[in-house]
Amino acid sequence: MKPRLLSGDRITGKLHLGHYVGSLKKRVELQHKYDCFVLLADVQALTTHYEKPEIVSENLRNVAMDYLACGIDPNQSTLYIQSMIPEIAELTVYFSMFVTVNSLRHNPTIKSEATERGYTQMYYGFLGYPVSQAADIAICKAELIPVGEDQLPHIEQTCKIIRRFHQLYAPVFPEPQALISETPRLLGLDGSSKMSKGLNNAILLDSTCDEVSEKIQRAKTDPARIQKHDPGHPEICTVYSYHQAFSPELASEIYDSCSQGTIGCKDCKKKIADRINALLDPMRDRRDTFSRNAKYVDEILIAGTQRARSAAKETMQEVREAMKINYF
Numbered sequence: 424m425k426p427r428l429l430s431g432d433r434i435t436g437k438l439h440l441g442h443y444v445g446s447l448k449k450r451v452e453l454q455h456k457y458d459c460f461v462l463l464a465d466v467q468a469l470t471t472h473y474e475k476p477e478i479v480s481e482n483l484r485n486v487a488m489d490y491l492a493c494g495i496d497p498n499q500s501t502l503y504i505q506s507m508i509p510e511i512a513e514l515t516v517y518f519s520m521f522v523t524v525n526s527l528r529h530n531p532t533i534k535s536e537a538t539e540r541g542y543t544q545m546y547y548g549f550l551g552y553p554v555s556q557a558a559d560i561a562i563c564k565a566e567l568i569p570v571g572e573d574q575l576p577h578i579e580q581t582c583k584i585i586r587r588f589h590q591l592y593a594p595v596f597p598e599p600q601a602l603i604s605e606t607p608r609l610l611g612l613d614g615s616s617k618m619s620k621g622l623n624n625a626i627l628l629d630s631t632c633d634e635v636s637e638k639i640q641r642a643k644t645d646p647a648r649i650q651k652h653d654p655g656h657p658e659i660c661t662v663y664s665y666h667q668a669f670s671p672e673l674a675s676e677i678y679d680s681c682s683q684g685t686i687g688c689k690d691c692k693k694k695i696a697d698r699i700n701a702l703l704d705p706m707r708d709r710r711d712t713f714s715r716n717a718k719y720v721d722e723i724l725i726a727g728t729q730r731a732r733s734a735a736k737e738t739m740q741e742v743r744e745a746m747k748i749n750y751f
């Protein structure tokens with residue numbers, strides 16, 4: 424049996440290049456070596472979108488399509504919908520008995536996301552989403568979790584919860600390990616925060632060639648460079664960080680020519696836009712094929728959800744036994 428890998432995304436919008444380099448790429452590469460579970464996290468999306476649930480339902484198939492376009496193979500990977508596995512909610516409740524509110528309040532990702540979203544008070548669901556994420560991971564006994572840097576505190580919290588469960592009851596779960604990619608945090612086009620669905624600073628995976636070029640045109644560069652021959656500071660340039668992420672073998676050449684003022688921002692941007700378009704081209708082809716067969720995409724989600732649910736039910740049986748709450 425192959426070890427299990429779990430990854431997922433909040434269903435709050437279409438996926439972008441940050442998701443690709445931070446996590447999707449690894450999922451595609453590892454799907455033959457691991458039993459890959461891919462979670463469409465609609466419940467976790469509601470922690471910030473409970474007032475607009477239609478955003479979640481409108482995007483479910485968009486995200487599924489992004490996965491398939493990226494090369495996640497439905498014959499290798501299990502794609503499933505979080506809200507259709509009620510056992511995850513059940514395990515979240517059991518875990519929540521021994522997680523302190525303080526540990527959640529001090530979670531650095533919760534803190535920064537709350538600040539970014541301007542939350543003056545914390546809702547129970549939002550504050551507790553790392554507990555529900557621990558249940559996502561534990562219930563399918565996942566061992567490897569490919570994630571962006573922002574998720575590290577959550578994986579750490581998951582390990583603590585699992586260890587505590589074992590101490591209190593009995594060993595049931597493997598201890599998961601985060602897998603951080605070569606680009607753990609891709610900057611957004613604004614250059615000031617991570618590329619994110621919510622911040623209008625993203626290049627979506629379903630962008631056309633022109634959209635990619637236009638967006639790259641407005642990406643933040645070194646403000647000190649006004650004329651082409653002004654020496655640049657690639658280390659503070661968003662476009663240079665995209666060269667590092669998407670064409671690492673050319674990055675040092677770009678670094679030198681930018682620092683020496685021998686390449687202008689316009690050419691430098693064209694190079695990276697071409698590169699990103701070359702990456703997205705095969706995704707465009709696959710998206711075309713799948714979008715002509717919407718029924719097949721639904722079948723993939725239904726079959727994946729059934730498979731994940733039976734794994735979840737099995738784990739819950741063990742959880743109930745460990746906790747001595749299996750009455751009959």
Ligand code: ATP
Pocket residue numbers: 431432433434435436441442444445446569570571572573574606607608609610617618619620621622
């Ligand atoms: P939201 O604003 O709804 O939270 P998001 O863009 O942060 O959306 P998530 O669904 O929260 O996306 O993240 C899914 C996965 O993608 C996580 O593993 C996360 O670390 C990774 N990820 C998201 N954005 C980036 C990024 N800019 N760079 C690297 N990894 C990222």
Ligand code: MG
Pocket residue numbers: 433
């Ligand atoms: Mg996020």
